[in-house]
Amino acid sequence: MLVRVAAGIILRDDSVFIALRKSNQHQGGLWEFPGGKCESTESPESALSRELKEECGIVVTESSFFKTIAHDYGDKQVELCFYKVTKFDGEPMGSEGQQASWVPISDLSSYDFPEANKEIVADLLLS
Numbered sequence: 001m002l003v004r005v006a007a008g009i010i011l012r013d014d015s016v017f018i019a020l021r022k023s024n025q026h027q028g029g030l031w032e033f034p035g036g037k038c039e040s041t042e043s044p045e046s047a048l049s050r051e052l053k054e055e056c057g058i059v060v061t062e063s064s065f066f067k068t069i070a071h072d073y074g075d076k077q078v079e080l081c082f083y084k085v086t087k088f089d090g091e092p093m094g095s096e097g098q099q100a101s102w103v104p105i106s107d108l109s110s111y112d113f114p115e116a117n118k119e120i121v122a123d124l125l126l127s
């Protein structure tokens with residue numbers, strides 16, 4: 001099963017907004033960049049805007065493509081399109097009841113992310 005996903009690296013000053021995946025979700029208990037699956041005919045940019053509205057309550061007004069990461073979890077193959085989200089309306093929150101917070105980019109190594117995210121986290125720590 002190959003799943004296309006759009007995820008947002010929501011940035012403000014030197015911090016990034018991350019969320020904790022719920023225990024019943026795939027890769028549950030790990031931190032993520034908010035986002036979700038692209039619907040069949042949907043572009044990743046549209047999926048990003050829709051998912052960040054649903055999951056974080058923000059309206060994306062400026063974003064730029066960052067990187068695509070393909071990863072095989074064994075039970076699931078994902079193609080993650082990561083976007084940097086640099087402007088948005090509203091204040092992000094965990095609108096689906098998930099724990100979420102702004103964290104300094106320099107502290108990202110203290111958070112456990114899914115395997116597919118490791119390269120992205122390393123990129124951010126170097127930036």
Ligand SMILES: Nc1nc2c([nH]c(=O)n2[C@@H]2O[C@H](COP(=O)(O)OP(=O)(O)OP(=O)(O)O)[C@@H](O)[C@H]2O)c(=O)[nH]1
Nearest residue numbers: 005007026027032033034035036037076078114116117
């Ligand atoms: N949103 C998001 N998903 C990620 C990240 N890294 C990663 O491996 N994934 C994987 O991407 C897949 C899709 O993400 P998702 O569960 O957020 O999809 P969704 O919001 O549409 O959820 P739903 O299935 O509850 O409707 C999951 O298998 C998840 O484990 C990440 O940083 N953000």
Ligand SMILES: [Mg+2]
Nearest residue numbers: 034035036037
């Ligand atoms: Mg999601």
